[in-house]
Amino acid sequence: MKKEGLVIVISGPSGAGKGTICKELVKRKEDLTISVSATTRDPRKNEVEGKNYYFYSEKEFEEKINQNDFLEYAKVYGNYYGTPKSKVIEETENGKDLILEIDIQGALQIKESYSKGIFIFIMPPSMKELRNRITSRGTDSREVILKRMECAYHELNYAFKYDYVIINDDLEDAVKVVDSILIAEKHKAIRKKDIIEKLKEE
């Protein structure tokens, strides 16, 4: 019997650095895979089905919503995006650990539908640093930056709904902490039931 993989949900305000942390982790950890989302938007050039996204028609997507097959989903600018539950279960049953990078609304939806996930909130070291990071992207207007900051401030209230909170002050440290969380979680007593029973059979 294969050991069931973990689902790690990495979330936090825009600019906290969750994407960079996920990319670094997947590079380093063989058994860790980034979860592939489903979407109804058209594939872009070079995008591969099942690698970048699962591409569903709107009808398919809505059917799967009705079948309760999404850990979370949202409609953004007319297109659906979501995390297919069946795919997540398939992967974890094969022993793979999955990492999901997702905004706070999505993470809270997953917490409702898949409570055995591990929920990690990534925080900026300071609001000033967060503003620097958002500003330095150079893509947003003053108004958008202000809105993002307000949103981030509001989102800090949700940190306590998560299992873990990591201040992303230094990428290397933050990655090490997520790695430690993975190791620790794999040793939770509730996940060792089989092994203890096996030992007792000797």
Add this chain to the structure above:
Amino acid sequence: MKKEGLVIVISGPSGAGKGTICKELVKRKEDLTISVSATTRDPRKNEVEGKNYYFYSEKEFEEKINQNDFLEYAKVYGNYYGTPKSKVIEETENGKDLILEIDIQGALQIKESYSKGIFIFIMPPSMKELRNRITSRGTDSREVILKRMECAYHELNYAFKYDYVIINDDLEDAVKVVDSILIAEKHKAIRKKDIIEKLKEE
């Protein structure tokens, strides 16, 4: 304000290797200290008050039992041994992480009196290996070995009362796992309340 230290309780059957793991950890981690027990037995040559043990008279010890000042205690061959609650609180309030190596009865007592401890159960990789370890000490009679094995077998039932279970197959791996548990536990959302509130004040 100093961050409150953690109390890590390392427990498991005799022969599982909990002592070796504790010694290795303390060697490597600066902020980690082995908790000092109190006892009513006479100090041996070279034993230092507050380092090897706190040496109490029987009267003192029993007074402290009545004052509810032990996380756990037991009487063994006519002498008391116990973990003084006030000392543990003093150390952790100063930001030190404390590690306690203790048998299963003691660990379960601590769980009742200090639920915020982190409880780690160390298991042998197999019952055969446990027997090898106990036998190779060369100090126990066949009868004592048999009794220890029976006891260990029974004690496996308590593993689920712990937060974490580590199979001690390889010392280096086991130490790494405890270290990861420490890092993960320090990032639990419930322990980050101050930092999140501080960020919101900016």
